[in-house]
Amino acid sequence: MDRARTELLVVTLSRLLDGARTIAVGASSPIPGAAALLTRARSGGATRVLMLGSIKHNSFTDGGRELFDCAAQGRIDAFFLGGGQIDGAANINLVGLGDYPSLTHRFPGSFGSAYLYFLIPRVILFREEHSPRVLVPKVDFISAPGTSAPRIYRRGGPVALVTGRCVFEFSAGRFRLASTHPGEDAASVRAQTGFDYDVAGDVPQTPGPDEAERALLAGRVRDEIAETYPRFAAAWAAAA
Amino acid sequence: MIGPMLTTIEDLVAAIRPGMLVAIPPDYSGVSIAATRAIARRGIRDLRLVAVPTSGMQADILVGAGCVAELEAAAVTLGEAGPAPRFNAAIVGRTLRMRDTTCPAIHAALQAAEKGIPFMPLRGLIGSDILANRTDWRVIDNPFAAGDPIVTLPAIRPDVALFHAAKADKDGNIWIGRRRELVTMAHAAKASIVTVEEIVDGSLLADEATAAGVVPALYVERIAVAPRGAWPIGLLDIYPADEAAIAAYAAAARTEAGFRKWLDGFLAAKAAA
Known part of the structure; x- marks a missing residue:
């Protein structure tokens, strides 16, 4: 594990969560989970985290459906989604490559994306691999659409896409390059991105953790994430 | 009483x-x-599986072993261990009918069955x-x-x-704790068949x-005792995943050859490790 890269991603995702009262985190999501725990640690008790797969950081008691019911009730403010493919309209594909159902490669499946993308106000897309094969002009299969027509009931959707190279912000149906991570610039990001997006003026560098954040990451956050993701936490500590 | 319900895993x-x-x-x-x-x-053979709402090794083994004709699931994955290889091969090879869905659609459609009503509306999905x-x-208005x-x-x-639980009592009640998707499954299904770690007094x-945290015997047709019956998947706080x-x-x-060899060993094993 590249410790500096991991901590940059955690801090970047965490800043996008700031101000959220209730953050839910899906399965198999150690970096988003750590980001949610960092936001909670910095919130002075104002932020609640519901992390699937956790016993300590998950207060659901009504089975698998409760997260979805809560989202529809407006109780969840922020959530993460990813995708095997993501396109410039923020459509995400978690099903596979090819002409469905004749797929040449299968991904696990859509999980709750086709529902939560519509109902959670602040959805952050996170995909560490930033390459033309992931960030495509048009996804092969729409697990969940990035935007909907005005007549479709929709209270949420994508606000940003964070990758291993940069941060994109999403509004009015398009991505805009918001910052590039250390080692990248606007040109290197453009070369690795298959979809079209906007760039306005000079693009700043994504800021890393400050001293207070560094202390929380090395202490409370790493201890808390270890309950759900012991191997991730151990690799993180070993990379110190 | 549990007498007629309690049986062997084969039965x-x-x-x-x-x-x-x-x-x-x-x-x-x-x-x-x-x-x-x-x-x-x-x-x-020819089983139609519904994952509630996702599955991992269980669906992958059954698909690989040729037991499954159709699968409805929001996702099939081995989690940290990576993709579900036999599932993926069956999709690419087109030997499995797949009904792709999203997690809350499975929960909602089972809730309709719980209530004995023909359908359930659900937000999202359009587009x-x-x-x-x-x-x-x-899509209706x-x-x-x-x-x-x-x-x-x-x-x-x-x-x-079909599920595994920590314990049953001698009346055939099953304790599932807070894992209430098992309650939804049991309510929606015509019958539940359950393996348990132990029978308690x-x-x-x-x-x-x-x-x-009980699925009452009302819903349960057969129970078999299977210690470590979820292995290598974990069970609540009783044992972690292997x-x-x-x-x-x-x-x-x-x-395919690697799976066949693994399956031979799996089928030959008397019980879980």
């Missing part, structure tokens, strides 16, 4: 017949790998290729507010709900603390 899976619609739980809930072994050993490919789903399209899903009524319904065994499966099942 338990004899209740599952070819073509049946079988509901199975996600890896974080109560997966009966013990019954999975018995199904594969018995060679039950997705999931909806575009589900000819059994319909909200009958209470015009100009508000909403998806409706037909009820899912499984023939069998006394009634699980006698104490309010345990009663709240990550090494799941990783070994993931590596072996990458090829």
